[in-house]
Amino acid sequence: MTGATNVTGLADVTAFANTLRAEWTKFRTVRGWVLATVAGAVLIVVFGLQPGMQGSCGKKGPGSECRPPVGPGGEEVTDSFTFFHQALTGDGSVTARVTGLTGQLSGGGPDRPRQGVVPWAKAGLLVKAGTGQGSTYAAVMLTGGHGARLQYDYTHDLAGAPGAVPRLVPGVVPGGGTRNEPRWLRLSRSGDTVTGAESADGVRWTTIGAARLAGLPATAQVGLFVTSPQYAEEVHDGLESGAMGGPSRATGTFDHLTTGDGWTGTAWQPDVIGVRGDGPATGAESLERTGDVVRLTGSGDIAPEVAGAGGLGVSISQTLVGTFAGLIVAAVVGCVFVTAEYRRGLVRTTFLASPGRARVLAAKAAVVGGTMFVTGLVAAAVVVVLGQRVLRSNGVYVHPAPTSTEIRVIVGTAAVLALGAVLALGLGALLRRGVTAVTAAVVLIVLPYLLAMTVLPADAARWLLRVSPAAAFAVQQAAPEYPQVESLYTPVDGYFPLAPWAGFAVLAGWAAVALTAAAVVLRRRDA
Amino acid sequence: MRTALRAEWTRALRAEWTRALRAEWTKLRTSPGLPALLAAVVVGTVALSAAVAAASDPSPGTDLPKLSLTGVQLGQAVVAILGVLMMGDEYASGMVAVTLTAVPRRGRVLAAKAAVVAAVVAAAAAVAVAGCVVVGWLLLPADAVAARPAVGSVLYLVLIGLLGLGIATGVRSSAAGVGVLLALLYVLPIIAAAVADPDWQRHLRQIGPASAGLAVQAQANAGDLAIGPWKGLGVLALWAVGALLAGAVLLERRDA
Numbered sequence: 037m038t039g040a041t042n043v044t045g046l047a048d049v050t051a052f053a054n055t056l057r058a059e060w061t062k063f064r065t066v067r068g069w070v071l072a073t074v075a076g077a078v079l080i081v082v083f084g085l086q087p088g089m090q091g092s093c094g095k096k097g098p099g100s101e102c103r104p105p106v107g108p109g110g111e112e113v114t115d116s117f118t119f120f121h122q123a124l125t126g127d128g129s130v131t132a133r134v135t136g137l138t139g140q141l142s143g144g145g146p147d148r149p150r151q152g153v154v155p156w157a158k159a160g161l162l163v164k165a166g167t168g169q170g171s172t173y174a175a176v177m178l179t180g181g182h183g184a185r186l187q188y189d190y191t192h193d194l195a196g197a198p199g200a201v202p203r204l205v206p207g208v209v210p211g212g213g214t215r216n217e218p219r220w221l222r223l224s225r226s227g228d229t230v231t232g233a234e235s236a237d238g239v240r241w242t243t244i245g246a247a248r249l250a251g252l253p254a255t256a257q258v259g260l261f262v263t264s265p266q267y268a269e270e271v272h273d274g275l276e277s278g279a280m281g282g283p284s285r286a287t288g289t290f291d292h293l294t295t296g297d298g299w300t301g302t303a304w305q306p307d308v309i310g311v312r313g314d315g316p317a318t319g320a321e322s323l324e325r326t327g328d329v330v331r332l333t334g335s336g337d338i339a340p341e342v343a344g345a346g347g348l349g350v351s352i353s354q355t356l357v358g359t360f361a362g363l364i365v366a367a368v369v370g371c372v373f374v375t376a377e378y379r380r381g382l383v384r385t386t387f388l389a390s391p392g393r394a395r396v397l398a399a400k401a402a403v404v405g406g407t408m409f410v411t412g413l414v415a416a417a418v419v420v421v422l423g424q425r426v427l428r429s430n431g432v433y434v435h436p437a438p439t440s441t442e443i444r445v446i447v448g449t450a451a452v453l454a455l456g457a458v459l460a461l462g463l464g465a466l467l468r469r470g471v472t473a474v475t476a477a478v479v480l481i482v483l484p485y486l487l488a489m490t491v492l493p494a495d496a497a498r499w500l501l502r503v504s505p506a507a508a509f510a511v512q513q514a515a516p517e518y519p520q521v522e523s524l525y526t527p528v529d530g531y532f533p534l535a536p537w538a539g540f541a542v543l544a545g546w547a548a549v550a551l552t553a554a555a556v557v558l559r560r561r562d563a
Numbered sequence: 564m565r566t567a568l569r570a571e572w573t574r575a576l577r578a579e580w581t582r583a584l585r586a587e588w589t590k591l592r593t594s595p596g597l598p599a600l601l602a603a604v605v606v607g608t609v610a611l612s613a614a615v616a617a618a619s620d621p622s623p624g625t626d627l628p629k630l631s632l633t634g635v636q637l638g639q640a641v642v643a644i645l646g647v648l649m650m651g652d653e654y655a656s657g658m659v660a661v662t663l664t665a666v667p668r669r670g671r672v673l674a675a676k677a678a679v680v681a682a683v684v685a686a687a688a689a690v691a692v693a694g695c696v697v698v699g700w701l702l703l704p705a706d707a708v709a710a711r712p713a714v715g716s717v718l719y720l721v722l723i724g725l726l727g728l729g730i731a732t733g734v735r736s737s738a739a740g741v742g743v744l745l746a747l748l749y750v751l752p753i754i755a756a757a758v759a760d761p762d763w764q765r766h767l768r769q770i771g772p773a774s775a776g777l778a779v780q781a782q783a784n785a786g787d788l789a790i791g792p793w794k795g796l797g798v799l800a801l802w803a804v805g806a807l808l809a810g811a812v813l814l815e816r817r818d819a
Contacts, residue, residue, distance in 0.1 A: 072739075083754055086763075357757040360750045368742035375738065379655055469596075470738030471644050471651060478745045479640050486749055487615075489756060491633050496618040528756050 055390045055399040063403050066376075069369050073407060076365030076453070077415035083358030084419035085426050093431045102433040104341045105170030105310070107190040108251055112435065114265075115169040115190075116310035116336025119162065120323060121259025128299025129224035130161055130258050133238065134178050135329075136289035139264055141282065152284075155181030156522045157264040158338070159288025161223040163230055164257045165249075169310040174247040175261065175338065176221045176232030180286070184219060185520070186232035188247035190340050193520035196234050196244045224297060228252050238292070258295075259304060262288040262334035265522050285335040291328045310336065339521045341435070351435045351515040352445060353530035355423045356416060359449055359512070360482055363456045366412075367477040370404045370457030371464035378468050394555040401461055401551060405454040412450030420446050437514040448511030448540060455540075455547045456481055459505065462550030466557055480546070481505045489528050497526075498533040505546045507532070510539025583666045583675040590658075591649065591679055600645050604687040604720075608638030609694035616702040627707035629780040631699025635716050638691050639723045639773070642684055643744045646727025649680050650810075651737025669814045673732060677807060680724045688720035715779030715796055722796070722803045723748070726772065729806025733813050747802075748773045765789050772802045 063069060093102035107113040124130075139153040160177025174188035184196030220235040231246040264286035295301060306323040324331040374397075377383035390396050420442055424434050437445070460477035467473045484504035488497035501507050510532035517525045525531035532539055591597060612634030619630060650673075653659035666672050692713050699707035723744075731740035752774050755767035768774040768789035778795030781788055790798065 068739075086754070086758065354757055357754055360753050361746055364742050364746045364750060368738050372736075372738045470736075471647055471741045472596075474738050474741050475640050475644050475745065478742075478749065479637065482745070482749045482753075483637065483640070486753060487611075487633075487636065489753065491615055491619075491630065491636075493619050496615075 051390070051392065052395055052399065055392075055395050056402060058386075058389065059396070059399045059403045063373065063407065069372070072365055072369050073411050076362040076369075076408075077411045079361040079365065080356070080358035080412070080415035081418050081423075083361060084355040084423045093428075093433050105168075107170050107340070108172045109189060109191060111191065112341040113170055113190045114310075114337045114339055114341050116308075116334075117158075117162075117261045117263035117338055118323065118332045118334030119164075119167070119257070119259055119261050119307045119309050120304050120330060120332055121162070121164075121167075121257045121261075121307065122301050122303045122305065123255050124258045124295065124299045124301060125255040126298055127224075127226050128258075128295060129222055129297040130163075130295050130299060131220065131222045131238075131292065132161055132260060132290045132294070133218050133220050133292040134159055134288060134290055135218040137178060137180060137286060139180065139284055139286040141267055141284045153180035153286060154264055154267040154284045154522060155179065156337070156339075156520065157262075157284065157286035158185075159262045159286065159290070159332070160221050160260070161232075162257075162259060162261040162338075163223055163225060163252070165252055167257055167307060167309055172249045172251040173338065174223065174230035174232065174249055176223050176234065176244060177261075178219055178221070178288075180264075182520075184221070184234040184244060186244040186247065187338070187520065188230065188249060190338065191518065192247065193518075194232075194245035196242070220292075223258075225252075225256070225299075258299065260288070260290055260293065260330060260332060261338075262286055262332040263336045263338060264334060265337035265339070267522060283335055285333055287331055287333040290330045290332070293328075293330060306332075308334075337521070340516075340518055342515060342518060342521050342523045350427075350432060351513075351530045352420050352424060352437050352442065353512040353514045355419050355427060355434070356445070356449055356512050358415075358419070359412075359452065359509070360485070362412065362415065362453055363481060364474075364478055366408045366453045366457040367460035367481070368470075368474050370408070370460035371473040371477060372470050373400055373404050374461055374464040375468060375470035375473060379470075393558040397461075397465060397551065397555050397558060401458045404457045404461055408457040409450045409454040412453035413446065416446040416449040435515055441514050444536060445512050445514055448536060451540065452508045452511060452543065455508065455543050456505075459543070459547040459550050462547065462552075462554040465554035466550065481508075481543075485509060485527060489526070501527060501533050501539075503542065505543045507534050507539040508543035510534045511536045579666070579668075580671070580675070583671050584678060586662070586665065587649075587672075587675040587679045591683060594648075594652065596648070597683075600641060600648075601683070601687045603641045604638050604645070604684075605691045605694060607641055608634035608691035609698060610634065611637040612695040613698045613702065616698055619703075621703065626780075626782050627699065627703050628709040628712040628782065631703055631707050632692065632695050632712055632716050632780050634691070634695055635719065635777070635780070638688070639720060639748055640745065642688070642720045642724045643727045643741055643748070645684060646680050646724035647731040647737050647740040647744065649676050649728050650731040651735075651740055654735045655737060670811050673728075673807065673811050673814060677725055677728055680728050681721050684721050684724035685717060688717040691720075692716045709782075711792060712780040715792065718796060719776045719779060719799065722776065722799045723772075725803040726799070726806050729803060729808075729810040732810030733806065747771070769795075770798065772799050775799055 104112040105115050137153055137157060137159050139157050141152045157180035158177040160175055162173060162175040164173035165171035172189055176186050178184055186194040220238040222233045222241060224231045228249050229246055230249060232244045233241040234244060235241045264284045266282065267284045322333045377386060386396055387393060427434050456477065460473060463476050464470060464473040484500045484506040488500050492500060513530055513532050513536055515530060517531050612631055615633040616631055621627060621630060653662055662672060663669060696708055696713055727740065727744050730743050731737060734740045734743065751767065751771040755764055755771060755774060758764045758767060775790050775795040776799030778788055778790050779792045781792060
């Protein structure tokens with residue numbers, strides 16, 4: 037019994053191997069298909085290294101290199117703010133009351149700044165290893181639109197109790213947004229642990245959270261800070277869509293600045309940390325002190341650096357824009373691989389030689405998917421590994437990604453091309469007409485991305501990029517999305533709503549459905 | 564004597580043209596997929612426009628006529644199939660040998676095909692765009708209806724059909740032809756958006772058939788357009804004429 041099963045199993049394997057070899061022979065002997073596959077790889081590489089990808093980093097002489105500071109975790113950060121500080125040793129605490137947060141945006145031209153506070157404008161208390169950019173820190177702050185927060189070491193963000201401060205809607209808060217309701221903030225250090233707390237009256241305190249800062253020296257810089265990041269707004273206008281934005285600045289008003297629990301000193305001194313030449317409005321930083329009241333104006337951010345319209349440079353996913361062209365080639369080849377058989381009547385011979393029609397389909401999928409995978413792997417590896425260097429020498433700042441991310445992006449791109457070809461193959465077997473199947477495949481995979489990028493409002497775009505096969509481009513996302521950094525996390529900038537492999541699974545599901553439907557229909561239909 | 568000859572010649576020429584046109588019209592009219600394709604142009608265009616109009620909550624200043632014509636982005640894919648098939652089917656079935664035997668002037672075959680494609684696409688596009696206008700009028704705030712974007716969109720779709728015909732004549736394969744055309748229509752705008760250099764971005768938008776051609780949908784007062792509305796449609800017309808001419812030259816020179 038077992039022996040018989042084994043024999044049938046062996047026969048199945050042999051039959052599949054034979055079909056596979058037959059299909060591979062068909063594929064490799066059609067010159068047009070082989071040339072098209074190579075052309076697809078070339079397109080991916082060419083578009084990745086196109087001359088339009090030029091930047092200004094390092095092109096304007098010494099000092100113009102784009103070298104953002106690096107945070108304690110090794111990630112690039114932006115670290116510019118106005119600091120009213122002093123060096124304090126050992127454990128202790130610092131307390132202050134924030135009575136107002138106002139701001140200006142550079143929107144209507146340089147002469148006509150608009151009043152408004154960006155949601156992630158920050159005013160609060162900061163303890164930092166030193167005044168150097170990228171050093172370890174913890175800060176408790178009030179924000180323009182996200183209430184009280186405790187942030188530390190650039191990537192960490194903890195929210196205060198909900199409702200403690202009225203949360204304003206995200207987006208630019210119009211009209212200045214002066215707070216009528218003052219908030220008390222406190223930052224306490226104990227060893228390498230820094231605790232942030234807030235209060236409405238300075239008597240009853242609510243702890244927001246605690247941060248462990250391994251690299252915090254015994255003597256740290258402690259004080260008030262204000263900063264306000266670049267703001268960015270989406271502009272939807274069909275193919276002309278994009279982002280507009282610019283520098284903003286914020287003014288925080290403080291009083292009751294006191295130290296305690298071991299910290300003493302009144303030698304507060306103002307400093308502006310990290311003004312970039314091309315960065316936020318220079319000259320906007322200022323300090324006014326009248327008695328107990330301190331007014332600080334600052335511009336910049338203390339946060340991880342993000343790629344795209346709201347940030348600096350590109351991520352490696354943007355070098356892979358040629359994937360779209362490669363995908364169309366994959367769709368054409370995948371679909372013609374089956375429809376050409378119908379056109380020439382070869383399909384009857386194929387089914388005579390190998391009557392298991394599902395097996396033929398599986399062999400075809402394996403051949404075309406495998407070929408596209410290998411082609412895509414080579415092309416993506418060239419763009420990601422070599423392309424990065426070319427772009428950097430062209431003056432484009434490319435965000436470095438960990439090797440594991442690079443590998444995922446390369447393998448994922450190859451797998452997207454393979455599955456795109458398999459989806460087109462399934463559609464080709466279903467529709468039996470090359471032109472309709474190619475169009476259907478392209479409309480399913482590429483058009484959703486184009487619509488999400490251009491006309492659709494953000495919510496609809498995110499929905500479409502979750503359910504359509506275009507979700508698979510998430511596998512190319514190289515830069516993490518930080519909720520605490522104001523930026524445009526759009527597909528064009530390389531940000532997708534689904535996690536990388538989850539997005540890929542959506543395409544895999546579509547391809548599986550198309551292939552299964554094709555297998556069922558092939559069995560029922562005359563060849 | 565001479566005038567009589569000339570009149571005779573003109574009459575013969577006209578008869579040949581009529582025959583070529585009628586032959587192409589008969590082939591297209593009797594092709595099995597045509598009703599489905601024409602229906603798909605209308606349904607696809609109107610459905611996408613309706614979906615986008617329903618999903619959008621347009622802020623003041625949004626280009627409403629353009630928004631209501633978003634469906635053209637999908638409709639153009641079906642029009643591309645129509646244009647490509649007009650020539651691709653001839654090669655797929657081997658009919659091209661018969662066609663060229665009946666009408667040995669190959670340029671005339673292509674011209675007749677272009678005329679028939681233009682007429683059929685214009686009819687379908689007019690219905691589709693009218694549907695979009697109704698959708699815009701029903702689902703969007705006032706001022707969503709404008710003449711130039713609507714008329715321009717019909718012309719845009721006609722030119723896409725002609726571009727498809729020209730490309731398919733050049734590559735002699737429907738699947739490859741539609742692949743090339745869809746890459747031009749869908750991938751070029753994505754590349755243009757990804758390009759970092761603003762000058763390159765502008766140039767790509769000025770020469771891309773989709774981004775230049777669809778400029779005809781934009782409102783006139785949008786000052787930062789890469790290209791003017793009619794100029795943009797002119798760029799697309801150049802693409803279509805160029806593809807048709809290239810196709811004609813290849814058709815004349817090559818074995819069928």
